[in-house]
Amino acid sequence: MASRSMFFRILWKLLGASRGRLAVALIALTSGAAICSALLNVNLDAERKLTQEFRTLGSNVVIAPPAGGGDAALADASVLDRIAALRLPRIVAAAPYLYVAANSGSQPVILAGTWFDQVAKMNSWWKLEGGWVSSRDDREHCLVGFTAARQLGLAPGSSVQLRSGDRAISLTVAGIVTTGGAEDNQILTNLDSAQALAGLSGRVSLVQLSVSGTPPEIVAVTRTLAENLPGLDVRPVRQIAAAEGTILGRIRGLIFWTIALILVLSMLGVLASMAALAMERRRDVGLMKALGGTVPRIMRLFLAEAGTLGAAGGLLGFLVGVVLARWIGERVFGVVISARLEVLPITIALTVGVALAGAFPLRLLGRVRPAEILRGE
Amino acid sequence: MAPLVQVEQLEKRFGEVRALDRVSFDVDAGEWIAIMGPSGSGKTTLINILGGLDHPSAGRVVVDGLDIGNLGERELTRYRADKIGFVFQQFHLVPYLTALENVMLAQYFHSITDEKEAAEALARVGLGDRLRHVPAELSGGEQQRVAIARALINQPKVILADEPTGNLDEANEAVVLKLLRDLHDAGHTILVVTHSHAIGNLADRRVELEHGRLARISVPSLAKE
Numbered sequence: 001m002a003s004r005s006m007f008f009r010i011l012w013k014l015l016g017a018s019r020g021r022l023a024v025a026l027i028a029l030t031s032g033a034a035i036c037s038a039l040l041n042v043n044l045d046a047e048r049k050l051t052q053e054f055r056t057l058g059s060n061v062v063i064a065p066p067a068g069g070g071d072a073a074l075a076d077a078s079v080l081d082r083i084a085a086l087r088l089p090r091i092v093a094a095a096p097y098l099y100v101a102a103n104s105g106s107q108p109v110i111l112a113g114t115w116f117d118q119v120a121k122m123n124s125w126w127k128l129e130g131g132w133v134s135s136r137d138d139r140e141h142c143l144v145g146f147t148a149a150r151q152l153g154l155a156p157g158s159s160v161q162l163r164s165g166d167r168a169i170s171l172t173v174a175g176i177v178t179t180g181g182a183e184d185n186q187i188l189t190n191l192d193s194a195q196a197l198a199g200l201s202g203r204v205s206l207v208q209l210s211v212s213g214t215p216p217e218i219v220a221v222t223r224t225l226a227e228n229l230p231g232l233d234v235r236p237v238r239q240i241a242a243a244e245g246t247i248l249g250r251i252r253g254l255i256f257w258t259i260a261l262i263l264v265l266s267m268l269g270v271l272a273s274m275a276a277l278a279m280e281r282r283r284d285v286g287l288m289k290a291l292g293g294t295v296p297r298i299m300r301l302f303l304a305e306a307g308t309l310g311a312a313g314g315l316l317g318f319l320v321g322v323v324l325a326r327w328i329g330e331r332v333f334g335v336v337i338s339a340r341l342e343v344l345p346i347t348i349a350l351t352v353g354v355a356l357a358g359a360f361p362l363r364l365l366g367r368v369r370p371a372e373i374l375r376g377e
Numbered sequence: 378m379a380p381l382v383q384v385e386q387l388e389k390r391f392g393e394v395r396a397l398d399r400v401s402f403d404v405d406a407g408e409w410i411a412i413m414g415p416s417g418s419g420k421t422t423l424i425n426i427l428g429g430l431d432h433p434s435a436g437r438v439v440v441d442g443l444d445i446g447n448l449g450e451r452e453l454t455r456y457r458a459d460k461i462g463f464v465f466q467q468f469h470l471v472p473y474l475t476a477l478e479n480v481m482l483a484q485y486f487h488s489i490t491d492e493k494e495a496a497e498a499l500a501r502v503g504l505g506d507r508l509r510h511v512p513a514e515l516s517g518g519e520q521q522r523v524a525i526a527r528a529l530i531n532q533p534k535v536i537l538a539d540e541p542t543g544n545l546d547e548a549n550e551a552v553v554l555k556l557l558r559d560l561h562d563a564g565h566t567i568l569v570v571t572h573s574h575a576i577g578n579l580a581d582r583r584v585e586l587e588h589g590r591l592a593r594i595s596v597p598s599l600a601k602e
Binding site: 002006007009010013014016017110127250283284287288289290291292293297369371374 | 378425428430431435449454455457458459463465467471472475481482483484485486487488489490512527
């Protein structure tokens with residue numbers, strides 16, 4: 001017990017003895033830890049924020065009847081109730097679609113019946129000229145895809161008559177949408193209207209889902225849906241999932257390598273200070289060995305000194321990093337990035353590791369020969 | 378009774394240079410030996426080997442029954458902690474530790490620390506009121522007295538002092554010599570490397586070296602007669 005208290009007494013004195021050099025090492029460690037902490041905070045929060053943002057970029061899971069079933073290739077609209085009943089929090093939006101082959105005058109056109117409120121949630125990036133159809137129950141308005149509008153000569157405010165067999169509906173164009181996808185060739189309207197025109201009440205062609213999360217989390221949701229919706233195909237949209245995965249992977253990789261580089265630079269800073277410190281401490285180590293100090297016992301003191309410095313640098317760096325992460329979040333992602341406590345132990349562990357690696361010159365002190373040091377060589 | 382220290386045909390070579398050349402002598406427990414000779418005669422090399430800081434090239438050195446030429450690094454470290462008390466010309470105190478902590482440092486590497494015992498050791502060398510002073514706040518004589526307290530704290534078998542008064546003024550030299558004399562009177566075995574004939578005359582015997590060889594062993598009290 002007395003020896004342990006002496007250990008801490010010497011350690012305390014060591015920390016106070018070379019304040020200048022240790023301050024330089026502490027600055028290097030704190031700077032490195034601050035950037036690590038900021039990037040780790042950004043990584044954790046940005047991943048969450050990015051996956052949320054990805055969910056406004058279109059659906060990433062599609063539920064449809066098995067292909068090649070003719071009229072049977074339509075699902076019962078009750079599938080939407082079954083999806084809702086599963087209460088999966090990762091499902092951001094679910095939009096049913098019923099595709100109907102219709103004619104506007106003599107021109108064939110695809111009419112897609114859907115829920116506009118859900119479509120809006122998962123496609124906020126669509127370019128719109130005119131207005132959106134704000135209500136799911138709006139049976140009077142439609143959106144027209146950019147290409148279809150050109151072919152049919154439609155503009156916001158125009159009326160369009162659609163026929164399918166002996167059924168017809170009349171709609172007013174609320175807006176023209178440019179999506180870069182199949183919707184550019186379609187007219188989108190209320191689901192009930194499309195079902196009425198096709199005479200397919202209570203039927204849908206497919207359901208598009210927007211599921212938030214990382215690729216593995218999306219696969220997990222897909223699996224749950226497939227288990228609970230027998231007779232239907234539940235497929236992730238591979239290209240989107242893969243693209244999201246690639247983006248997240250690249251951001252993660254960039255952050256990982258930046259952290260690695262920063263830690264190496266911090267270690268070099270610590271190494272420079274510790275090399276100078278080691279020269280100052282040669283005489284002390286020679287003396288301690290002459291007094292009967294074993295190399296491990298002496299080295300424990302110096303490594304504890306480096307470790308304490310690392311822990312202090314890690315703690316300070318974490319605090320600075322939280323502020324830095326907030327700033328980066330606002331500047332780069334336009335969001336407030338909150339401090340994540342799980343980053344604290346990681347930052348401290350990394351900084352202590354860097355401090356111990358940077359203390360390598362102090363380890364070389366174990367080779368000091370006391371006879372040479374004590375006679376002043 | 379076997380001598381406490383036995384040096385037999387001791388040799389130490391640094392490359393081609395023979396720092397010690399077949400030196401032999403014994404020291405009995407409680408003796409005060411002055412190791413004398415001109416610069417480069419091998420005095421410090423001899424004391425370093427006796428203190429386990431250096432290895433002999435040939436010959437045998439037995440201290441308190443331990444043949445230190447056969448000891449490995451770890452055993453030599455233990456030997457230094459258990460059996461030897463060093464006093465250096467340059468004092469060699471740790472500058473950022475107080476006088477008390479410098480003494481406790483020797484306890485720490487020996488076994489366990491005892492602050493009260495360390496304070497008493499400093500009081501015995503007249504530094505009871507300087508416990509919390511760091512070396513920079515002490516005079517040369519006071520620093521050397523801290524070094525003596527540190528050398529004694531673990532009750533070593535042998536005290537090895539290398540020019541203990543070499544850096545001191547006359548007044549402080551007298552204080553340190555009195556301390557050494559008191560230690561000798563208390564039964565401690567002391568080997569002192571010195572250039573000073575005054576100190577040599579206080580010893581029981583003088584071991585004189587020249588060019589690494591034992592030139593003579595003399596008894597100052599007989600020389601005076």
